Amino acid sequence: MTIHDRGKMKWQSASFIPLVFEMTSEMFKDQAWTPKPLLDENQTEEFDLRIAYATEYNKAVKLTVWDEGFNHDITGRVHYIDPITHELRIEVKPGEFERVAYDSVVGVKVLK
Numbered sequence: 818m819t820i821h822d823r824g825k826m827k828w829q830s831a832s833f834i835p836l837v838f839e840m841t842s843e844m845f846k847d848q849a850w851t852p853k854p855l856l857d858e859n860q861t862e863e864f865d866l867r868i869a870y871a872t873e874y875n876k877a878v879k880l881t882v883w884d885e886g887f888n889h890d891i892t893g894r895v896h897y898i899d900p901i902t903h904e905l906r907i908e909v910k911p912g913e914f915e916r917v918a919y920d921s922v923v924g925v926k927v928l929k
Contacts, residue, residue, distance in 0.1 A: 850886035854923050864925045868905070871895050871927050880907065881924030882917055891915060892928070 856864075871878045872895045880891045893909040903919045 851883075851888065852886070853883050856923065864922060867925045867927050868895055868898065872898065877928040878907075879924075879926040879928055880905075880917060880922055881926075882921050883923045884921060888923065891917060 868878065870876065875894060877892060877894050881888055882891055891907055891909065893907040893915070895905060896908045896914060897906040898904075899906065905917045905919060905922070907915050907917055909915050
């Protein structure tokens, strides 16, 4: 009695599995999408005051930034506020800066 192995044929039916993983990750990513929150004048003024305070006293801030449907946090010190391009330059690490558009900021917290 000999064993008849089908070789690669037995794995051909499982060739769709990477595609399934990719599709499910895209599905969960689409479910986490959120629309940009609408901020009123009081909230934006409060953000301005918090950013000015953190800049004046060299405090770290935690910015919640909305980027194409997803929120992420950036923590660092406010290095420069550019009034022309409406951007904040945040020093994330010593010597490493990140630019954040002021319109995309949806939350500001001053850290101690």
